[in-house]
Amino acid sequence: xxxxxxxxxxxxxxxxDDLTDEQRPLNGRGREDAPRMGQALVKRNIKIDLLLSSAxxxxxxxxxxxxxxxxxxxxxxxxxxxxxxxxxxxxxxxVRSCPDETNSVLLVGHNNTISEFANLLSPGALHxxxxxxxIVCLHIQVDRWADVDQSNTEFYFFDRPRDKPREVE
Numbered sequence: 001x002x003x004x005x006x007x008x009x010x011x012x013x014x015x016x017d018d019l020t021d022e023q024r025p026l027n028g029r030g031r032e033d034a035p036r037m038g039q040a041l042v043k044r045n046i047k048i049d050l051l052l053s054s055a056x057x058x059x060x061x062x063x064x065x066x067x068x069x070x071x072x073x074x075x076x077x078x079x080x081x082x083x084x085x086x087x088x089x090x091x092x093x094x095v096r097s098c099p100d101e102t103n104s105v106l107l108v109g110h111n112n113t114i115s116e117f118a119n120l121l122s123p124g125a126l127h128x129x130x131x132x133x134x135i136v137c138l139h140i141q142v143d144r145w146a147d148v149d150q151s152n153t154e155f156y157f158f159d160r161p162r163d164k165p166r167e168v169e
Contacts, residue, residue: 002140002148004095004121005048005106007066008114010024010034010110010133011115011137012058022056022084028084031135034062035166038069040159048072049102052094054083054109062133083109083121091117098145105145121148125155 010030016023026034041048046072053063063077082090091113098105110116115129118136130136137156140148 001103002142002145003046003104004138004148004153005046005104006114006118006130006136007037007062007106007108008111008130008132008134009054009056009059009062010037012132015121020106025046025057026061030058030062030132031065034065037068037133037135037161038066038139041066042069044072044157045102046137048104048106050098050105051077052080052098052105052107053077053084054086055081056084056110057078057110059083059108059110063106065104066108069101083107085115086110088117088120092120092148095148100144100146101135102145114161121150122155123150126158130158131160131162135159 010026012024013027013028041063051063051067052073055058064074067074067077080094112128115126119126122138136158139154139156141152142148
């Protein structure tokens with residue numbers, strides 16, 4: 001069995017008119033939500049074998065903040081530029097190209113595609129769009145990532161930042 005975690009990047013800033021869309025950073029809430037969602041994965045005892053991210057600054061920063069919480073080495077984050085403008089077929093191709101020795105993959109991407117992809121693999125799993133920093137977990141009954149499709153994928157959970165309490169220091 002394989003586990004696929006689909007995460008929408010955390011909330012980004014629109015305060016920098018001189019930046020391209022791909023260069024937009026996270027805003028304050030995004031910098032709080034990303035590690036909190038990483039902590040939520042830790043509380044579920046989740047270990048990630050492979051972390052894939054869009055090259056967009058907001059997605060890569062989200063991936064790095066989650067990786068830190070999971071104890072996943074920053075230098076092992078794999079940037080897949082095609083995730084940035086992906087449609088669901090591109091995301092499926094990215095997932096199907098994962099090394100078979102990995103059993104759990106976290107993919108950090110963008111809406112609307114990340115929500116559409118979750119619903120493609122597990123129809124009806126989401127009754128809403130994924131919010132920023134939302135994570136969907138899918139369990140996939142395959143030995144090879146190349147065999148992933150709707151027929152062997154099962155929805156496991158959908159975590160949203162609003163459902164995760166802020167840690168009080």
